Amino acid sequence: MRHPLVMGNWKLNGSTLMVNELILALRKELSGVTGCGVAIAPPAIYLDQAKHALAGSRIDLGAQNVDVNLSGAFTGEASADMLKDVGAKYIIIGHSERRTYHSESDEFIAKKFSVLKDAGLIPVLCIGESEAENEAGETKSVCARQLDAVLNTLGAAAFENAVIAYEPIWAIGTGKSATPAQAQAVHKFIREHIAKQDAEVAKQVIIQYGGSVNAANAAELFTQPDIDGALVGGASLKADAFAVIVKAAAEAKKA
Template identity: 75%
Template sequence: MARIPLVMGNWKLNGSKAFCDSLISELKTALVDVKGCNVAIAPPVMYLAQAENLLTDSKIALGAQNVDVNVQGAFTGDISPVMLKEFGAKYIIIGHSERRTYHKESNEFIAKKFQLLKDAGLTPVLCIGETEAENEAGKTEEVCARQIDAVINTLGVEAFNNAVIAYEPIWAIGTGKSATPAQAQAVHAFIRQHIAKKSSTVAEQVIIQYGGSVNDANAAELFTQPDIDGALVGGASLKAAAFATIVKAAEKAKA
């Protein structure tokens, strides 16, 4: 089966009401004819209602950058999957290295979030990836396998049906360094094979994005790789022209 790539913009802690208005209207114009590539944006949660309204009648899906492990109750400051769903969010990023680093989120904690999202009928975008030290020590595959297995061991391999994995080498996020297309492909192929050991059917359909300094200059070559199904884009997703170029590169490469 042909996988439809997903290019998703992670705005991180950026934006304002005015920024949201202008970027989304520019994206809607730039991406009006896109076919063969799914597109999503994940603004800060404060702007979900505004983004939901702006994206009406658009092909661009709405996402969010995180979710908590509780659905409701006395959990000050937390955001539940049910609330995200009510505001039209579909793709929810979990396990981003910034959350793992700054908020000490463990693989097991992230697997819990994965389960809640699946229960709510939302699509988890599970970020995995190794540090520079782990990469240099040859531990990339070991680290990625451990992060994936936390979900498989808890929920079974079928949890990856209709889910997304974003391979983001931590040494490439926001650093301007990107894995070469061949390096990225090797890890993506490993991830797919690792899942295939449990189920080739699940492995064949799971979307595996690349993330880590993806931009309008390097995207096209990354997307020609057989196991790279789109991208999770950081900084470049804040510029309409750059983000549209990345989307169109994915569309073209997979056509």
């Protein structure tokens, strides 16, 4: 049976002081919460510090990106083996900010997916449409194309022990959010699209929602049958707000 996963994407935010204070606060807020996986993805420079601050807690460590190469003359990059070595478990790939600002293609992201699977790490594959694509009714075709980059090269089995994060680009950091019904419809489509190749894999894959998830809208989103937690941006930088989201996911699972 699927379990929800709530993961905080800290993006380009943090300091040595902030990492210690935020993780300490999260440990207190979430100490008694069960039934929901929790992870945070700080900037790469703070991964080792975060690992030590998380020691003994049930919060997993994640990272925001990975290179397709394992070693060599690739200045500024971090490999899958390096991320595993510092204790990262969940690795975000395909985020719209990487697709937009670094021109990462579906095919390039599929290579990252493959490298992570080979390393025994868990890819968190971000997919989603722009506002223009949404208004043109292209949401499903865009998501299918982004999924097919993995499905057509690695097969449906690659989604075993993997995570998909549906993040409508028009809802990231804008304060806008898909309604629970809108989000559920896309999550259902994603699951059905994978099920065309393998129904069992589709049934177990975790599909998070990401796009201005906050303390106010989390509970209603998590009541939807195909929404398995969230990939949280801004709200993950505040322990109390992030904890409300985690607790809402845990309560929805119990219900």
